[in-house]
Amino acid sequence: MEVLVKAGAERADAYTAIQSLKGVYDPRRDLRVGDELQITLGPATDISRVAETPDYKLSSLRLPVTYDREVEVERADGDDFVAREIELPLTTELVRVSGAIDSSLFVNGRDAGIPISVLIELIRIYSFDVDFQRDIWSGDAFEIMFERQRNEDDAVVNNGDIHYAKLTLRGTGLPFYRFETSKGTIDYFNEKGESVRKALMKTPLDGARLSSRFGNRKHPILGYTRLHAGVDFAAPTGTPIYAAGDGTVEVASNKGGYGKYIRIRHNGTYSTAYAHLNGYARGVGSGKRVRQGQVIGYVGTTGSSTGPHLHYEIHRDGKQINPLGLKLPSGEKLKGDRLATFQSLRESVDARYASLAPPALSATADKSLTD
Structure with missing residues (x-):
């Protein structure tokens, strides 16, 4: 409430606005250090007479929830306020990044511009099949296509799902594709429609x-x-x-x-x-x-x-x-119509990846999203 008062809102308005948040947003729980609040003050008197010094009252307030949602508090009739959660307009795009490995997948992937959060997920996906100390050699390569979202200001606000990834280790490619399992969950599958997930992880420490x-x-x-x-x-x-x-x-x-x-x-x-x-x-x-x-x-x-x-x-x-x-069998193996659907998706993903130009994506540009 003090933030609103310091911004110029009347204490009574600040109190009423905060009370309207009940059941929608809890400032004590949801408001974090560094969050930006958008406070709008509107004229409370008739300002058609220029000589008059107008008074201002709280008109609206916006509070961040997630990268794609925020809470808006607006003045209703009289001195009442109404709070509601709104969905922010975002643009989703697919990003292609590739490169050679001369240090490690983590270091070279980061330097190529793959956000840290996406790299962690990439390593997790391959943790069932790849020994990241013994299987990675200088000259090996990586490819990845993942989602990211931009807001109305064209700023990147979120790095999303990996749709396709491929490690080429000593000349042998290991491509994986994102696909929905028969249970309705999302997993990754190789070219044959075999889940990358196995009964046991090859390493229980990602990238260690x-x-x-x-x-x-x-x-x-x-x-x-x-x-x-x-x-x-x-x-x-x-x-x-x-x-x-x-x-x-x-x-x-x-x-x-x-x-x-x-x-x-x-x-x-x-x-x-x-x-x-x-x-x-x-x-x-x-x-x-x-x-x-x-x-x-x-x-x-x-x-x-x-x-x-x-x-x-x-x-x-x-x-x-x-x-x-230890050699363990893969998890789910797609069959019949599910396999046919997967193979169709795989062809579409391969074509989409080929159509994308590698972007000028810097590791520092998305630092706030990946630390």
Whole structure:
């Protein structure tokens, strides 16, 4: 209310306007630091006589909700105000970005102008198939087509869905397409109509750097060579760790050299383990159900560890196996009419991508959207 008063509104009008927001907008909850309010004051007296100094009253108020919606408060008859949520006019466009990799997908994609939020989603999509340490080589390439929205001032206000992506790794292309599943959800499929989603993620840390291979190595703490049954993901302390698949938490406690440890049972065959955690996510404990991609804990260096990292294991029938060598079938496979619809969409997407000219899209231009 004080903001309105300082802008020139009468205190009574400011109070009435705020009261009209009930059930539509809660300033204490929804108004954020940095939000811009549009306050309009109108003449409260007849200003046809120029010599007269007019008084002004609050005429309208606009409050931001999301990039595509805002709340408008307008003066009604007398001293009453009416609040309503309105949809902002936006223009949606498809953006094409491509480039070569000589550092990493994240760095080169960012430098090519892919917004950070879109890059994170791109890496998540490929996390079922690509080992981002071993499968990426200098000279590999990426292509992507994604949505973005502009407001009436032609400013980019949102980066949206990825419609198409392709990684070319050592000459082999891996194109993925956005498509609606038989359950009505959105997923990504390869050229054959096979879902990229698998029972377990190849890496439960998007874009993290694998720091050791499966196999024999010299244990850094105990000082002798023993089977290192798993892979390590080097990442800063506090980095979120995701459940590799749907399942039930069997263990969430300290376990000797493993430090803070989680084990998830996914089905009668597979379970996964996560060690050296800094802490557990809220609500994660023994007996709790978790979903694939859900945050279950955070990277740390507890137990026998020389630095922050996640030690990740996959167990099959109770025995540790090589996570890097595991081959899991894809999820949904499109068939019949759904496959025909997908193939038609795929051809349309390929043609649309080919028709787009690579834009002058800078990473800094969308900084406010991607940090």
